[in-house]
Amino acid sequence: MMFDRIKEKLEILADAAKYDVSCSSSGSKRSNKNKGLGNSDGMGICHSYTEDGRCVSLLKILLTNHCIFDCAYCVTRRSNDIQRAAFKVQEVVDLTINFYRRNYIEGLFLSSGIFKDPDFTMERLIQVAKKLRLEENFNGYIHLKSIPGTSDELMREAGLYADRLSVNIEIPTISGLKKLAPEKDHSDFIKPMEKVKNEIIQYKSEKKIIKSTPIYAPAGQSTQMIVGATGESDREVMLSANHYYKNYNMKRVYYSGYVPIRSDPRLPSMGSQVPLLRENRLYQTDWLMRFYGFKVEELLNQEFPNLDIEVDPKLSWALRNPQHFPIDINRAEKEILMRIPGVGLKSVSKILDARKYRKLNYGHLKAIGVAFNRARYFIICDSRGWESSDLDSGKIKSLILRNSVGKFRKEYTSQLSLF
Amino acid sequence: MLPTTSLNYDGTFNGLLTCIFTNYEEKLKITSINPPDIKNGDLFSESREVITDTSKAQRVWKAFKRYVSNKSLKAVYYAYLSENPGIELEILKYFQHTFQHKKCIHGDFANLNVLQISQTAKKVGREKHRMEAFVRFQLTKDNIYFATIEPDFNVLPLIKKHFTSRYSDQQWIIYDTRRKFGLYYDLQKTKVICIDFSEKKDVPAENKNFFGNTELEYQKLWQNYFKATTIKSRINTRLHNQHVPKRYWKYLIEKNSLSN
Numbered sequence: 001m002m003f004d005r006i007k008e009k010l011e012i013l014a015d016a017a018k019y020d021v022s023c024s025s026s027g028s029k030r031s032n033k034n035k036g037l038g039n040s041d042g043m044g045i046c047h048s049y050t051e052d053g054r055c056v057s058l059l060k061i062l063l064t065n066h067c068i069f070d071c072a073y074c075v076t077r078r079s080n081d082i083q084r085a086a087f088k089v090q091e092v093v094d095l096t097i098n099f100y101r102r103n104y105i106e107g108l109f110l111s112s113g114i115f116k117d118p119d120f121t122m123e124r125l126i127q128v129a130k131k132l133r134l135e136e137n138f139n140g141y142i143h144l145k146s147i148p149g150t151s152d153e154l155m156r157e158a159g160l161y162a163d164r165l166s167v168n169i170e171i172p173t174i175s176g177l178k179k180l181a182p183e184k185d186h187s188d189f190i191k192p193m194e195k196v197k198n199e200i201i202q203y204k205s206e207k208k209i210i211k212s213t214p215i216y217a218p219a220g221q222s223t224q225m226i227v228g229a230t231g232e233s234d235r236e237v238m239l240s241a242n243h244y245y246k247n248y249n250m251k252r253v254y255y256s257g258y259v260p261i262r263s264d265p266r267l268p269s270m271g272s273q274v275p276l277l278r279e280n281r282l283y284q285t286d287w288l289m290r291f292y293g294f295k296v297e298e299l300l301n302q303e304f305p306n307l308d309i310e311v312d313p314k315l316s317w318a319l320r321n322p323q324h325f326p327i328d329i330n331r332a333e334k335e336i337l338m339r340i341p342g343v344g345l346k347s348v349s350k351i352l353d354a355r356k357y358r359k360l361n362y363g364h365l366k367a368i369g370v371a372f373n374r375a376r377y378f379i380i381c382d383s384r385g386w387e388s389s390d391l392d393s394g395k396i397k398s399l400i401l402r403n404s405v406g407k408f409r410k411e412y413t414s415q416l417s418l419f
Numbered sequence: 420m421l422p423t424t425s426l427n428y429d430g431t432f433n434g435l436l437t438c439i440f441t442n443y444e445e446k447l448k449i450t451s452i453n454p455p456d457i458k459n460g461d462l463f464s465e466s467r468e469v470i471t472d473t474s475k476a477q478r479v480w481k482a483f484k485r486y487v488s489n490k491s492l493k494a495v496y497y498a499y500l501s502e503n504p505g506i507e508l509e510i511l512k513y514f515q516h517t518f519q520h521k522k523c524i525h526g527d528f529a530n531l532n533v534l535q536i537s538q539t540a541k542k543v544g545r546e547k548h549r550m551e552a553f554v555r556f557q558l559t560k561d562n563i564y565f566a567t568i569e570p571d572f573n574v575l576p577l578i579k580k581h582f583t584s585r586y587s588d589q590q591w592i593i594y595d596t597r598r599k600f601g602l603y604y605d606l607q608k609t610k611v612i613c614i615d616f617s618e619k620k621d622v623p624a625e626n627k628n629f630f631g632n633t634e635l636e637y638q639k640l641w642q643n644y645f646k647a648t649t650i651k652s653r654i655n656t657r658l659h660n661q662h663v664p665k666r667y668w669k670y671l672i673e674k675n676s677l678s679n
């Protein structure tokens with residue numbers, strides 16, 4: 001291997017790939033048959049963390065950053081004056097295998113700028129995955145980017161080797177997309193998504209009848225949206241996310257706070273802050289939707305189109321809906337317990353277990369790991385009193401804020417001052 | 420008042436189970452159970468050596484198994500691997516509780532003993548995951564992928580399965596330098612080994628001569644990759660250190676600067 005040359009390419013093509021926030025390597029199941037290399041056991045492993053606190057689990061690179069398109073929000077766009085590079089198929093295979101054998105990574109996440117045309121590009125990506133699976137007997141995780149506009153035949157083939165496929169929708173609203181990527185058509189994004197969805201459905205039904213049906217994209221598909229580039233509201237973002245979860249069976253939707261990369265009148269100015277806190281609140285909302293039984297309209301609606309930056313969305317919902325509280329810890333059903341601020345899914349299952357043995361009081365709840373500072377105003381249990389019986393929502397909020405040392409306290413005091 | 424006893428055992432799991440058996444067989448009142456190197460007996464209790472007896476150990480384990488869920492079994496074993504001072508006595512209490520109530524007590528988190536066992540087990544579990552994530556193999560000139568670790572708890576027995584099923588087409592060694600034993604996979608199966616690293620230059624990780632040139636080249640590539648993948652405008656050191664506490668950095672090639 002020509003290490004110097006590879007090193008240069010790796011720097012350029014890793015740098016260009018880093019704005020894709022997805023690094024998940026979970027949700028697949030590939031066992032290591034016939035003494036091959038690697039497995040994916042459902043739970044992805046984070047092998048390291050970048051200094052910005054993100055999990056490093058996959059070798060995330062572009063095959064090339066040559067691109068025929070000129071999307072405003074993308075560093076790889078053709079009008080950008082940057083160094084260009086391209087890996088050979090075998091080079092990517094060798095890097096992946098050698099990193100994997102040293103336990104640096106769970107697998108590969110391969111994306112690419114579009115060179116020549118979508119099918120030509122997608123075919124190269126597939127070649128890498130195919131080589132890894134067939135020649136190297138590699139059972140680690142492979143995530144391929146579905147190139148917008150790729151033909152159905154190629155999307156079918158991609159899923160035979162990849163664990164996950166993703167198309168990044170990038171801009172949450174169609175009007176925003178028109179403005180920032182005028183050469184691209186919304187339907188180019190939807191087409192491969194639709195194909196992958198249908199293949200997965202078909203695989204699942206055929207699998208029931210014919211055991212040997214070849215496995216198709218076992219970790220499903222995901223997408224990413226950039227937030228804060230086109231002035232969209234949180235409600236628009238979450239409605240859009242919900243649309244993709246529902247209609248394309250997305251495993252995950254990722255939200256990526258826009259990182260200013262150029263000055264362009266259509267985009268936030270250079271030097272404006274990455275909306276990290278907003279991004280975090282969107283993820284919390286996403287979780288509430290997927291795992292806590294909340295509907296988008298409960299958390300975001302016409303009267304309340306943007307999330308409260310100061311408090312988490314569940315607490316914010318509870319403060320707006322005092323009529324649902326207090327909740328009796330020792331009696332309420334699971335779905336109701338999940339709605340208490342400061343009580344996560346783990347605490348819920350612990351409460352359900354522990355209350356079989358005895359009635360729970362404040363001390364027990366603290367020991368179990370409930371965020372008591374938030375929960376106390378919304379519950380009754382085997383301790384005397386209900387903390388908020390004579391407090392209104394505004395009071396509760398200020399009490400909670402006063403006593404909390406939020407993760408983002410520092411960031412948001414500086415961000416708040418900008419509003 | 421019953422005289423109290425403190426037991427000394429050989430530090431193995433079967434040894435601990437033998438102590439628990441002895442406790443029931445002889446109706447003792449035990450104040451401490453000590454692994455080798457730690458003698459905790461106080462002046463007022465009689466100190467005794469317990470010889471590990473696999474069949475006694477099996478009997479206790481079987482009886483315990485009858486009442487409890489897999490979660491409980493796992494929690495007890497993980498807690499034992501923590502090697503925390505005094506954990507043996509907590510495990511004994513956990514058995515006593517279970518036998519007394521004749522049912523699984525795993526979910527009774529409002530009981531301090533149960534909570535302690537489950538929290539300790541959780542910490543051990545976390546260390547297991549960390550080791551699965553942070554082990555960094557280096558390829559020696561003899562074609563063995565070699566890594567040393569120094570985990571807070573004795574997790575080598577727990578990570579064996581993961582590495583054996585993942586890296587089944589390469590020879591590898593993971594060596595615990597604190598506990599002085601390791602795992603060696605020889606392409607057939609994974610065995611426990613002891614190596615004498617009495618001199619520092621014998622430790623592969625300390626001596627570059629064990630490795631070929633390509634090994635260093637790949638390490639450099641990985642370090643470069645790691646640098647390139649960070650988004651500067653998002654740097655968040657607090658979050659980062661929370662994910663990778665400083666004491667784990669020594670394993671991570673990407674954290675050790677390119678200069679050496």
Ligand code: SF4
Nearest residue numbers: 067069071074077113
């Ligand atoms: S097509 Fe993809 S790589 Fe090319 S400029 Fe648009 S977003 Fe960037």
